[in-house]
Amino acid sequence: MKMELIQPFINAADAVLSQGLESPVTIENLSMEQEAYRRKGVAATIALTGEIEGRVIFDLAPESAARIASRFAGSELPESDALVRETVCELANQVIGNAVSSLNDQGFRFRVHPPELHTSADGPRSTEDTEALVLSFDTSSGTVFVNIALRYQPDLASAASAGGTPSLAG
């Protein structure tokens, strides 16, 4: 996986979480994974298609999700509240939106699909050329896991530069 595809996600997660929670965020752990993804709690998956293809999963333990959603909502929310799941989806949207803005301005062309709530315990297995990078961010309200499995498709990139592939918006 190309590191220049990953850095914008790290920067965006840091910016969105530290701004929203009004406290510093640190990367607690970073590892490569080829196993099927196992959900920690409330997870949102966002798919990317185009020159960069794959998916990003934004995942929080239920109690962390409730704490973070409560912080954003300004009132205490139970773990079961629909707004907790909404918050996870919207945070994923913001982190990924900020990251793809940066990648797009670097010349990568791809489409971002709306977030989907990830409900099964197992996610799609990573393949050899799309191994997943798993990042855990330590926040004042709990740990946020970001699982990134992206593949750069140079064939599509050269077709696009030759005018063969339409530019896609996120």
Place this chain on the structure above:
Amino acid sequence: MEQFPAVKRSKDGQPIQYLIVDDSVFARKNLGRIIDSFGGKVAGEAGDGLTAITEYERLKPDIVLMDITMPQMEGIEAAEKIVQKDPHARVVMVSSVGYQENIVAALQRGARHFVQKPVKPEVLYEVIKYVLGEDGVAAGATGAGV
């Protein structure tokens, strides 16, 4: 949340009326809280571009805050349709996807401004004042305009 000097309509001194368009309930709630801190009023909400068009017709808000990526009809297309029907409509795009291509497309199709998520209240406040121009006045400001 920080409170800002209330922005009112110059013509009648009433609070600015907003239509919030976003498919995320969380995002709408968050924007609603920010608008409240500006002394504004949420006239209505919509979760997609199509509903936004009908709600704009019905409510005639002073400002529309419009997300981009939404089901049924995306925000840029909805903004264009609203502005085609009412060239005076003030649509501000509010999206996490803020790359140049998208911003230019939104502005070319009638949006007045663009704010990237996560929304910083102080940034949105300045954008609202700019977009309202002389049609808005902030509490404590002298003369017309903001």
